[in-house]
Amino acid sequence: MSSIVLFGPPGAGKGTQAAAIMEKTGLPQVSTGDMLRLALSNRTELGLEAKGYMEAGKLVPDELILSLIQERLKEDDAAGGVLFDGFPRTIPQAESLSEITELSMVISIEVPDDNIIERIVGRRMDSETGDIYHIKFKPAPSEIENRLVQRKDDTEETVRSRLDAYHSQTATLADYYADMGILKKVDGDREIIEVTNSIFNLLV
Numbered sequence: 001m002s003s004i005v006l007f008g009p010p011g012a013g014k015g016t017q018a019a020a021i022m023e024k025t026g027l028p029q030v031s032t033g034d035m036l037r038l039a040l041s042n043r044t045e046l047g048l049e050a051k052g053y054m055e056a057g058k059l060v061p062d063e064l065i066l067s068l069i070q071e072r073l074k075e076d077d078a079a080g081g082v083l084f085d086g087f088p089r090t091i092p093q094a095e096s097l098s099e100i101t102e103l104s105m106v107i108s109i110e111v112p113d114d115n116i117i118e119r120i121v122g123r124r125m126d127s128e129t130g131d132i133y134h135i136k137f138k139p140a141p142s143e144i145e146n147r148l149v150q151r152k153d154d155t156e157e158t159v160r161s162r163l164d165a166y167h168s169q170t171a172t173l174a175d176y177y178a179d180m181g182i183l184k185k186v187d188g189d190r191e192i193i194e195v196t197n198s199i200f201n202l203l204v
């Protein structure tokens with residue numbers, strides 16, 4: 001199977017839907033955001049270089065992202081295709097990706113900007129499993145409440161920068177993939193399960 005890209009603004013629900021798609025397709029999730037956060041918590045050179053950009057809500061330079069992706073795609077589990085989450089985010093990233101792997105589909109999860117801040121500021125993660133919750137839209141079970149953490153870049157101020165970066169540098173990729181005939185739009189402004197069902201309909 002070739003690879004799939006999950007595309008959309010911060011807080012669109014890419015990580016949430018990736019978990020369901022992985023379960024259905026068996027494709028491994030390749031999230032550049034998760035990889036950068038891991039690199040940072042391991043204090044690797046790349047992670048430390050990326051830190052300032054991430055905390056400011058700016059895009060990490062393409063060459064750092066592409067070196068992460070090139071290494072990840074060499075792993076055995078990537079041989080049958082992967083589910084990209086949050087990558088590519090610039091035209092140079094998309095052009096480099098097209099040289100190294102084939103894409104079957106780019107799923108664009110569409111959510112109006114007005115909803116993004118509430119989604120991001122209310123997001124909580126399970127520090128053990130990485131599962132994604134929301135204080136209002138997807139409350140965590142009470143027995144794991146003490147494990148919930150908030151991402152450092154999930155502040156209102158940083159989200160505004162991330163949205164700016166999305167509109168100025170990333171949104172144009174929708175046209176790029178529409179021209180290639182592989183862009184599929186999904187209305188992400190609905191219940192999580194309804195979004196999942198629409199995505200599953202695209203996968204059959």
Ligand code: AP5
Pocket residue numbers: 008009010011012013014015016017032033034036053054055057058059060061065085086087088089090093119120122123124132133134135137138162188189190191192195
């Ligand atoms: P990254 O980690 O990729 O962050 P992001 O794109 O901003 O996306 P998010 O993880 O914030 O949101 P999501 O769409 O996954 O939403 P989620 O499912 O969690 O990147 C972080 C940083 O790393 C970037 O700012 C940049 O610096 C750097 N970076 C990463 N990749 C890069 C690249 N390729 N190039 C350059 N720099 C890069 O959902 C959000 C919340 O909403 C959750 O609480 C969830 O429960 C809730 N929710 C989900 N769906 C719904 C729904 N339908 N209704 C109500 N609530 C919902």
